Amino acid sequence: xxxxxxxxxxxxxxxxxxxxxxxxxxxxxxxxxxxxxxxxxxxxxxxxxxxxxxxxxxxxxxxxxxxxxxxxxxxxxxxxxxxxxxxxxxxxxxxxxxxxxxxxxxxxxxxxxxxxxxxxxxxxxxxxxxxxxxxxxxxxxxxxxxxxxxxxxxxxxxxxxxxxxxxxxxxxxxxxxxxxxxxxxxxxxxxxxxxxxxxxxxxxxxxxxxxxxxxxxxxxxxxxxxxxxxxxxxxxxxxxxxxxxxxxxxxxxxxxxxxxxxxxxxxxxxxxxxxxxxxxxxxxxxxxxxxxxxxxxxxxxxxxxxxxxxxxxxxxxxxxxxxxxxxxxxxxxxxxxxxxxxxxxxxxxxxxxxxxxxxxxxxxxxxxxxxxxxxxxxxxxxxxxxxxxxxxxxxxxxxxxxxx
Amino acid sequence: xxxxxxxxxxxxxxxxxxxxxxxxxxxxxxxxxxxxxxxxxxxxxxxxxxxxxxxxxxxxxxxxxxxxxxxxxxxxxxxxxxxxxxxxxxxxxxxxxxxxxxxxxxxxxxxxxxxxxxxxxxxxxxxxxxxxxxxxxxxxxxxxxxxxxxxxxxxxxxxxxxxxxxxxxxxxxxxxxxxxxxxxxxxxxxxxxxxxxxxxxxxxxxxxxxxxxxxxxxxxxxxxxxxxxxxxxxxxxxxxxxxxxxxxxxxxxxxxxxxxxxxxxxxxxxxxxxxxxxxxxxxxxxxxxxxxxxxxxxxxxxxxxxxxxxxxxxxxxxxxxxxxxxxxxx
Numbered sequence: 001x002x003x004x005x006x007x008x009x010x011x012x013x014x015x016x017x018x019x020x021x022x023x024x025x026x027x028x029x030x031x032x033x034x035x036x037x038x039x040x041x042x043x044x045x046x047x048x049x050x051x052x053x054x055x056x057x058x059x060x061x062x063x064x065x066x067x068x069x070x071x072x073x074x075x076x077x078x079x080x081x082x083x084x085x086x087x088x089x090x091x092x093x094x095x096x097x098x099x100x101x102x103x104x105x106x107x108x109x110x111x112x113x114x115x116x117x118x119x120x121x122x123x124x125x126x127x128x129x130x131x132x133x134x135x136x137x138x139x140x141x142x143x144x145x146x147x148x149x150x151x152x153x154x155x156x157x158x159x160x161x162x163x164x165x166x167x168x169x170x171x172x173x174x175x176x177x178x179x180x181x182x183x184x185x186x187x188x189x190x191x192x193x194x195x196x197x198x199x200x201x202x203x204x205x206x207x208x209x210x211x212x213x214x215x216x217x218x219x220x221x222x223x224x225x226x227x228x229x230x231x232x233x234x235x236x237x238x239x240x241x242x243x244x245x246x247x248x249x250x251x252x253x254x255x256x257x258x259x260x261x262x263x264x265x266x267x268x269x270x271x272x273x274x275x276x277x278x279x280x281x282x283x284x285x286x287x288x289x290x291x292x293x294x295x296x297x298x299x300x301x302x303x304x305x306x307x308x309x310x311x312x313x314x315x316x317x318x319x320x321x322x323x324x325x326x327x328x329x330x331x332x333x334x335x336x337x338x339x340x341x342x343x344x345x346x347x348x349x350x351x352x353x354x355x356x357x358x359x360x361x362x363x364x365x366x367x368x369x370x371x372x373x374x375x376x377x378x379x380x381x382x383x384x385x386x387x388x389x390x391x392x393x394x395x396x397x398x399x400x401x402x403x404x
Numbered sequence: 405x406x407x408x409x410x411x412x413x414x415x416x417x418x419x420x421x422x423x424x425x426x427x428x429x430x431x432x433x434x435x436x437x438x439x440x441x442x443x444x445x446x447x448x449x450x451x452x453x454x455x456x457x458x459x460x461x462x463x464x465x466x467x468x469x470x471x472x473x474x475x476x477x478x479x480x481x482x483x484x485x486x487x488x489x490x491x492x493x494x495x496x497x498x499x500x501x502x503x504x505x506x507x508x509x510x511x512x513x514x515x516x517x518x519x520x521x522x523x524x525x526x527x528x529x530x531x532x533x534x535x536x537x538x539x540x541x542x543x544x545x546x547x548x549x550x551x552x553x554x555x556x557x558x559x560x561x562x563x564x565x566x567x568x569x570x571x572x573x574x575x576x577x578x579x580x581x582x583x584x585x586x587x588x589x590x591x592x593x594x595x596x597x598x599x600x601x602x603x604x605x606x607x608x609x610x611x612x613x614x615x616x617x618x619x620x621x622x623x624x625x626x627x628x629x630x631x632x633x634x635x636x637x638x639x640x641x642x643x644x645x646x647x648x649x650x651x652x653x654x655x656x657x658x659x660x661x662x663x664x665x666x667x668x669x670x671x672x673x674x675x676x677x678x679x680x681x682x683x684x685x686x687x688x689x690x691x692x693x694x695x696x697x698x699x700x701x702x703x704x705x706x707x708x709x710x711x712x713x714x715x716x717x718x719x720x721x722x723x724x725x726x727x728x729x730x731x732x733x734x
Contacts, residue, residue, distance in 0.1 A: 055429075059433050062433075072437075118415060124416075125418050162418075167418050167421060168421050171423060172423075175426075175429070176429050176434045177430070177437065178425060178434045178435075179437075180423060181423060
């Protein structure tokens, strides 16, 4: 990235809402100067199903953000989610070529190319190649292995790939606003980077972003993303279960979920009832609180179990010392952390944005968009100037996150 | 040192997805953004072009308008000359022709006047003068080439050889190679009209120039024998007369095709080359016929009469085929 000021738009096209943040990036520092939101339409489980409707609401959010920022967005970092995203792990090893066993840049490049070289099925495209730490003769190397001495260099990549048409749909929505998509960032990585600290990532942490249509998760180990995934189940499924179980419309069920839903049933009194609206208007009626809690708790438990199952052997309490961090709109459901702790057998807590993020952006709904800017800018900077990585490039970024 | 990587499977990345701008898929705001972006780019290009044009105009104005220049620039005297010509004139001639005072500055020069001064020399066909600051006067000249010589009465009495250009302009040749000038034929039968110190252009010079140019190009060995070209019968009979160094008079039809006439002359010239005395006159202005006149009946080297061959039909190259068509073709 050049040293001139760039206005970056972080766009998350979610199932329930579209969020846009505008960042002013000077090449060293990033300040958030605008925000736009719009109820999402034409998007189901993170995938665009109605181009026109999705475009209208996304463009409306972009316009709103530009108006608030007073500047025109020049490029976009776009969050990517959806059930079509999958991941696999591939690793490679090379023998160090130098006679003195000193690892050079060529060895590193070769082992990385080998580890990334995996053919995908037709119609699939790579979204992310996430590198895990290098190993030199079995020794874990957190940074670059260059100039270290060893005989065998190993590295592995967690490759996330998705269906080309789904990826293209999201990109074309942004192109319809005459903006270029510069970075496509996995939503779980974006939010995961915001709600976890480097120390937590080093010790091992599982970040779960419970959205409306999908649940994205990213497992970190040794300071780097280890496994990511998407479960096409989210808050709307809880609403849907309430709607079916209590014979309510989606709107009424959503209202009950937000007011009385819990991730773990707490009420003991089976006779305790709650009003739908509480205003004694015509149509207002009572529902057993226990039933509401049981429905939402059962679905939540099931959802977290699915996440655990998808993680498989990658997750174990021993390698996830920092526990589980929950974020996303559905994570605000009462008792979510306790349920997650029970399901995963490790401590769990609701994720919070770092202290340098200003108050009006601390809601979990902004974590993904904030992370997009944070992660996207650092990815761009790494690509442009790899040599600056070790100098703590984002120190300036952090300072100015709190400027709005 | 890197390992050789051969035929590694390459997975396609999301960056391979094209991001075209299709107005069909754009929202109203997107189209507006596209339009404004296009207009902005066009505007920037227009501003850049306007600035470049303005700079060029400014330079031209400064070059041409003395008042726009600082006094320092106006005070620098002309030190050097730059001459660009397609002929033989040189810088020393330019200095003499312009005859500028030593202390005159570029801004004090009247370029139109100086140009007229250059054009007064018949050898100069076109001239253009430009100032090159701080102290150089540049001249771009197109010169006339001589096609013939003419003897004229000098102002102070006596005669003086002058050169004649294709357009009939008579001028003092400056800088020409004397050997080249010596090959030019003399012009005769022309009326030189004096106007002031100069001679007016010779009328009817064009056909003579065409004949000379064609002869020089197509039959240089004949041209080298030509001594005098006369325009005396051009007005009355539309004929050009050429006197060779051997004394033969060649008559050309001024309205005819000089190439054909030269071809016929070449044939006759070769036919009579072996005779002890050349013909006194070869008339090429009679169409297909050539009239050859001798002072005495030609005698063969053995003493007998020469049997003159009738002129065969001329054979020209294919592109110039004038053979009569056969009956079948007709």
